[in-house]
Amino acid sequence: MAKKDWKSKAKALKAELKGHRSESKALPAETPTKKPKIVSPLAPSQFPKLPLIAGVEFAAVEAGVRYQNRKDVMLVRLAPGTAVAGAFTRSTTRSGCVRDCQQKLSMSVPRNAGAAIIVNSGNSNAFTGKVGDKAVAEVTGSVAAALGLLPSRVFSSSTGVIGEPLPFERITAKVPELAAALREDAIEMAAHAMMTTDTFPKGAMATVQGDGGVIQIAGIAKGSGMIAPDMATMLVYIFTDAKMTATTLQKMVSRNMDATFNSITVDSDTSTSDTLLVAATGLSEAAPVVGSVAKEFEAALRSVMTDLAHQVIRDGEGATKFVEIRVSGAADAADAQRVAMAVANSPLVKTAIAGQDPNWGRIVAAIGKSGAMADRDRLTIKFGDIVVAKNGWRNPSYKEEDGATYMLQSDLVISIDMGLGRAKRSVWTCDLTNRYVEINADYRS
């Protein structure tokens, strides 16, 4: 399909589907395949109304990779000329899919090549050796054949159990069905198909006024455990109709990773499969993204990345609290990160939060173990606006009941000022509850 056809098709679809998403529950293609039994108490009230992105189509099927009676494979087709950028886990035991994506993103792309993304849940195809590499080649090759794409432009992700061979033929058998079902308005279904222990599908959007037209951004994510800096079992796909090169897009993604996806942690565990792919189809009516529009676009992209990252924490396994750890006054940036992550990952801090206990002593202990430069007598610790500790001691006017009342909220901000320098860092985490243990002690059985 030529670029022009995509564009006119997109316009027609937009007109046709205007105001359509509010009825989406009535559409079979939009109906979630299986309602999770327990939904995180921190979940948004509903999946957001995402804009259609010209040149991006979705489909999902039941392939029975591991789960039964639910959609578990999703496919995205991207229009010819789409620029793709990405970011991945740094795990040394990362999966074959991740290595394959990284390799493909480093290759030069023929002009006007289309692209696709295929994702399965239930099996991560990680630590499956050469057999796993073959599975990636089979799945992506099958999509390339069905959609008439270069195999080097088909990206894949797998999420779920590690170390078990992926029954790839269950996926390849469904590729024709997926190809036939592609439609622009099925992004929510795609978000559902990639869920594992997630309790809700995650979506976010932003709009930018470009030069000569509006630029849309829509993203989906999955992930609820094994979330840690350097990403985690987190799959994120963000789509935009902006006109821009892959190089520019990659720079924007890379610049914003640290403050977004690399600043969240559920359990300090890093996955072998984390993948972020961002695709820009260039089919917006707006002119190519440059100058002040580029700045606004980058801010909007960052807001979508932040929103999805926070939703992953809001679906943290067993989470009942969404917590920002806000560090300031650190000697340098590395120290700010060390302190923020040490506090965010401390099981003792996280269990205290679960118990709604304003146990700031455990925060002091976590700061102390972080390895960052610290001076007891310069530390200030706050719960929200409540100054709990300062000058190396409990704030004399702090009342335990004020701290206890604050801890009852579901969204918490714990601020730590080191009193040493000007470096800052915020990270987001959740509490550690019995439910986390239950979920993870029982994952495979």
Next chain:
Amino acid sequence: MAKKDWKSKAKALKAELKGHRSESKALPAETPTKKPKIVSPLAPSQFPKLPLIAGVEFAAVEAGVRYQNRKDVMLVRLAPGTAVAGAFTRSTTRSGCVRDCQQKLSMSVPRNAGAAIIVNSGNSNAFTGKVGDKAVAEVTGSVAAALGLLPSRVFSSSTGVIGEPLPFERITAKVPELAAALREDAIEMAAHAMMTTDTFPKGAMATVQGDGGVIQIAGIAKGSGMIAPDMATMLVYIFTDAKMTATTLQKMVSRNMDATFNSITVDSDTSTSDTLLVAATGLSEAAPVVGSVAKEFEAALRSVMTDLAHQVIRDGEGATKFVEIRVSGAADAADAQRVAMAVANSPLVKTAIAGQDPNWGRIVAAIGKSGAMADRDRLTIKFGDIVVAKNGWRNPSYKEEDGATYMLQSDLVISIDMGLGRAKRSVWTCDLTNRYVEINADYRS
């Protein structure tokens, strides 16, 4: 009291108390003050029969620092001429007690000075600012006055809640009572008095044949949460009648820390209060420890340190499994430690163990996030003697039911061979259970 008097008194006591400890339950001084309601399933069947150490006396009292109806302060008197060595938390927010011990150990010691150790549970006196420093001076000064010691030879530890001022006057008020109650056969009572969330008191012993007599070593420890490398809320006191200088003793302690107390982790949290003190009274009939006896003594000391470290893990909060993570074939020593600790601290690995799930995929993920050099295709993973994964893939002859059966045991060995070099490291940890969360979400209320 002169050294000679101590020696003869010790001999007399030894004769008097020979065979005495088996009846110890009948002695009020030996009776545990309060039975914990739940005892770790990994606890030893009983407190070991520890030898009396010539020149070491113990006492414990109810001071009501925080806990009621149980002994919460213990005192140890060490004979004149006792050599003392130590190791401490490296936390930058370490407590006033720890700083005070470190300073005192760095001072030169007058010939034949005696020494003492005073420990309270219930309040760690950490992050209590200048008021906390004053509390340390009051407590140690009061002991020095009561026992006729130099204040610089009185060491103290506090364990419990962080950040609350220590009501030191409750302790100093009891010092005369403690001084009057000192006796050689009360080590088990001392072990009880320093317990916090511990479910059993921890003791270990060893005997070395010296030149001209037997050398005895006896140690006690407390600790069950906030246990991590670089020590934790762990207090350990080891006593011996060996004749040796403080310098030699310190070297032996320092050489053996990494393989013992710095190789255990319950929850990756490091405490502000960890303290190990080792005291050698020199009152054994054996000649000064040198040559081959020194080697044997160091091995015996290490075995006591290892035994106590393992008991702390066996009392890990909520623990139902005692797990050795045995790494070999790492590129270098730092990598071996990184891998071992990454696996031992992984909440996903620890919850899988709690669920008796042989989920080796999570071990692969933890290795991957460790930052150590790793080659998927050279990794070998074993549960006990069962080869689960090798050559970058599941061992074809591995059967899931064999792994599942192995995981039912309470003591587990997970071996990881990196296939890259010759570096090794073993660390010990426990599983992560609901009970851990319950204990720590409810600690202060």
